[in-house]
Amino acid sequence: MIRIARRSLVAAVAASALVSGLAIAEEVKPAVGRSIVVASTTSTQDSGLFGHLLPIFTAKTGIEVKVVAQGTGQALDTGRRGDADVVFVHAKAAEEKFVGEGFAAERRPVMYNDFVLIGPRSDPAGIRGSRDIAAALRAIRGKGVAFVSRGDRSGTHQAELALWKAAGIELEAAKGAWYREIGQGMGAALNIASSMGAYVLADRGTWISFKNRGDLDIAVEGDTALFNQYGIMAVSPVKHPHVKAADGKAFVDWMVGPEGQKAISDYRIDGRQLFFPNADQPGA
């Protein structure tokens, strides 16, 4: 009895080892098709832009694009570690630092959208309909109305910090219970703002495609300070020899070329254009 038991157990273990061996072999075997990894931001993913762009690019080039959506800071770090072939983010100063450190040969402007200040319809700060973001932030601070900050080093977070500074508010000193750093993505920030009736800075693309709006609406929009520029960089093979430099460059070239730019302007939700291509605009 014991011998039979042992034999069948050995068989079972051998069979499962075989199965898992096959599973691992399948994972390790290199993909047949060409593919690149693009580290990008939650705003581009959550707005659905990639779902529109990538099939067009893949159909043309045969290169599959795997998007890892992170905050801008994290996406740049992913590129620095050599874990992505292309970085596509929105924080110009941080992108230029990335190029300056030698992680990319150049940064190309791709498109812009804008930030909007979102808040409850009841408008406790009394700023709804304004086009002056600095005055609106001062009103929120002055009245101590709840404000949700991404707090995650994302492009939107960095833009928010710059806006506070431009409004003449020393955030470190002014921080209190009213200022809530959540350390999460754009959607999570909107969910939290929706449930606590707080103001929050969002990129328009994510806002338009966001479904759980509840009582939220746009409070402030249209200020030139709310401009949000996206840039794209192929990770340098000098720093990381294993990156797929040629395929990465093909993606960058397509994005800033006529086809990619047209595909970007074609992307609509409910008839509204979310992103505006501007690769040919000097200094963007």
Added chain:
Amino acid sequence: MATDIVSAFATAFGLIVGLDPTFLAVVALSLKVTLSALVLAAVAGLPLGALLGITRFPGRGATIVVVNTLMGLPPVVAGLVLYLLLSRSGPLGGFGLLFTPGAMIAAQTLLILPIVVALTRQTTEDLWGEYGEHLRSIGLTGARAVPTLLWDGRFALTTALLAGFGRASAEVGAVLIVGGNIAGHTRTMTTTIALETSKGDLALALGLGIALVGLTLAINAVAFSAGRIAARHVG
């Protein structure tokens, strides 16, 4: 909110009955990752746990405490450790496993292994206490007793494996970090739920959650029935 919950159940039903191809691909990847991790953890963990149960060596107590502690290893920590190891800038970067299902399998194996080892250790130690003398008398000592003990404890060990399966299929922190939640490649049920939540589509997120629980229920039901039938045949 109430309408969200109603619509979540409708969504879950639609996903399961409608056999949406994207949804099926996500389910298939989730199962593949979790079952692969479970098999790996079983192949390594069952013998290790049994050896730990029946052998005596200096530092054994400390080993048991460490293994028991690792049962509570936060998935996000396991994910972070593997991320740093598998990153191109990390020691195992040469394999290019980061942001692949292979990395996700490794992460979940890391999470399940302590559960399998710890529960196997307990089961075999109890069995050894009961039958050790008998096994020794027929010449089965040390490692040679391991297969017999694992066989005798198979019903308890099935529960250990189901616990491991539950932990792996439910976690999101580790697979999100090492997999990257890439659509069509490393997007599992739990990372889809996290993504849809962040997009504010709470009904779809909850619908996926309901489908996940339903799937886990089905697997547990199958395991339970199989155990019943097997037990009846053994007598």
